[in-house]
Amino acid sequence: MIEKLAKIQVAMLGLILGLCLIIGASVLSSNFKKNEITVTGSAYEIVKSDSASWKVQVSTKAPTSVEAYNKLMAQVPTVAEFLVQSGIKKGQISYLGINNYPTYKRDLKGNYTQDVAFYNYDQILKITSDNPDLINKVYLEIPSLIQKGITLQAFAPEYHYSELNKKKAELLKAATADAKVRAQGMLQATNNRVGKISSVKMGVMQITPSDSNEVSDWGINDSSTIDKKITAVANVVFSVK
Numbered sequence: 001m002i003e004k005l006a007k008i009q010v011a012m013l014g015l016i017l018g019l020c021l022i023i024g025a026s027v028l029s030s031n032f033k034k035n036e037i038t039v040t041g042s043a044y045e046i047v048k049s050d051s052a053s054w055k056v057q058v059s060t061k062a063p064t065s066v067e068a069y070n071k072l073m074a075q076v077p078t079v080a081e082f083l084v085q086s087g088i089k090k091g092q093i094s095y096l097g098i099n100n101y102p103t104y105k106r107d108l109k110g111n112y113t114q115d116v117a118f119y120n121y122d123q124i125l126k127i128t129s130d131n132p133d134l135i136n137k138v139y140l141e142i143p144s145l146i147q148k149g150i151t152l153q154a155f156a157p158e159y160h161y162s163e164l165n166k167k168k169a170e171l172l173k174a175a176t177a178d179a180k181v182r183a184q185g186m187l188q189a190t191n192n193r194v195g196k197i198s199s200v201k202m203g204v205m206q207i208t209p210s211d212s213n214e215v216s217d218w219g220i221n222d223s224s225t226i227d228k229k230i231t232a233v234a235n236v237v238f239s240v241k
Helices: 002-034 065-085 132-148 164-187
Strands: 036-048 051-062 093-106 112-129 151-154 158-160 194-202 206-209 227-240
Touching: 036 164, 051 065, 051 132, 065 093, 065 112, 065 132, 112 132, 132 151, 164 194, 164 227
Parallel strands: none
Antiparallel strands: 036 227, 051 112, 051 151, 051 158, 093 112, 194 227, 206 227
């Protein structure tokens, strides 16, 4: 009986020791998690686009295909001359393929017939430039050609910044530094200090108009404005001393 009781006591002691080890490991794990702090830092910079691309479509229509084509061939050079006189170089103008299609007549019920009402021709001029301000100026002025009987559509220019990848790296560094400052502020009231970085995760880049605070989970890549704001976000995990 005594021997059996001793065995039970030994078993209980082993169980207690096992529980202590599990609890101790849990406490250590909990302390490890508590010895880290996750902070989000951000940084932004206003940059000016250094290139632009722009398209202008010239359109004509006439009762016959030949007439419509000839009108287009007369008007496209007029548009190109306007661009050159406005300061755009000839080598910066590309002429894309000519598109043509017929427009059919409708009957009294509004249904299309097989009879052609007129023929349509159009051609797009593509302009590329390293002077975004000039492109913006000409874009605002080109509608004046309508007074000369030219039918055109000036698409909105696209503005780009060529040093974007370099700027992203610089801003990520600045966002990480900002995260450290924030972490130091959060720990200021305690006896702890910010330690080494455990991990860094870069958030999506936001490229917006310079006066915009818009953000998107998928990121924004604005090409509609010359002056842009590039914002970088870094999620940083620091050890806590």
